[in-house]
Amino acid sequence: MAAISVTAANCLQVTGINEWGTAAATITAGQLVYESSSLTFALAKADAASTDDVYGIALNNASTSQPLCVQKTGTITIGGTVVQGVVYCLDDAVAGAIIPWADLTADDTDYLTIIGPGTSATVIDVELKTTSVVLPTP
């Protein structure tokens, strides 16, 4: 299985806390972001320790320097298909993407960042955890 295919317009916060910031690049709803050194939101990716610290999930579309709202806790209708009970993580291959834990491939130095489990076919329970654990290379 690959990363979740998200339709940005269908990504909606259900419950929880969100926070406004500024996009450092083009970001669409449903993508995972981290807070850069310049305190702007950039696309997270699990292949580097500098980008694996997920701050939240984008809730709107923004281009560089535009405001971006990110969800940090609670539940979210992600805008794609998920599986109840499966734990989802930050992708190591596609920036900003969400992938089932079982599909992570440690092809280089990749880090485990948990997003949370699916609670239905459409909703993820947002329980962000940057483990900093390096995935073992097969």
Added chain:
Amino acid sequence: MADISVTATAVVTVSGNTVTGTAGEAIDAGEFVYKRASDSKYMLADCDATAVTSDAQSDNVVGIALCSSGASQPIKIQTSGSVTINNALTAGTVLYLSNVAGKTTATYGDLASTDWITTLGIPSVGTILALDINRTSIQKP
């Protein structure tokens, strides 16, 4: 003349006040919005008489969207100050809310008879709009 062509990705605040809320429909950065009374969601503003008849607030512009949002997604709106858009403006011209939802026109003559006049501001240069939103509640004769 047609409505001003705004590139959504080029819209960035310079200074001024903003508000946040929830979009009631798909809204792109650079489009002007009003607040729907029934659910307090932001909608595309429209000066067309039919639109105003349908929702009396539709010409009551709150501000310009600074990001792009789908229905029920969060949105941030600039209500005063200056905003950068692409180089589509002429310094010193008065901009009006268009009779096309969310859009802006610099040409009074493009407004139709019975359109409700709402002015949006005056560009200081070709890329920067100084917001000065004024709902006149006057209809074009």
